[in-house]
Amino acid sequence: MPGLVIKADSMSPFMGEYRHRLEQNRVTLPGRWRQATTTKAFVLALWPVGVDQHLLALPPGWWAKLLKKTADGELTDEELAATERVLGGSVAWVELDNAGRLALPEHMVSRAGIEGEVVLVGRLDKFELWEPQRYAEVLQESRKIASSVLKRLKI
Numbered sequence: 482m483p484g485l486v487i488k489a490d491s492m493s494p495f496m497g498e499y500r501h502r503l504e505q506n507r508v509t510l511p512g513r514w515r516q517a518t519t520t521k522a523f524v525l526a527l528w529p530v531g532v533d534q535h536l537l538a539l540p541p542g543w544w545a546k547l548l549k550k551t552a553d554g555e556l557t558d559e560e561l562a563a564t565e566r567v568l569g570g571s572v573a574w575v576e577l578d579n580a581g582r583l584a585l586p587e588h589m590v591s592r593a594g595i596e597g598e599v600v601l602v603g604r605l606d607k608f609e610l611w612e613p614q615r616y617a618e619v620l621q622e623s624r625k626i627a628s629s630v631l632k633r634l635k636i
Contacts, residue, residue: 493603495603506585506587506590507578507584508583512581514601522541523538524541524574525586526572527593535609535610535615543607595611596612599612
């Protein structure tokens, strides 16, 4: 399974914030995002796991990294088994169609509270899909956290 392939003239494929209409549980990815990467398939996860606040789209390389971390566990580790069970039941493989749209599974859209309109938020090498009001509420706290982290990183 290939990882994220970024085109040579792109810094990060998923930057910016976009509002799109959800039509028949399909959402069109921004043209800039599609132009910046050749990745056409993503693992879509309800995120944070167990909270189901939004949808997180992970390129295959991110998913492989997560699987590698869980693969090192023991079969008898019940906490790991519970985590794998919840995580495995909270994800779906989605692919872009020829029009640049992702078909989102109905149960995931419903659990994330998305209806009609969706906010796509770039996270540099991955992206999120949010119900607009929920995103607006979380964004204020996210800005405070980001400011603190950037200071700590001395950026």
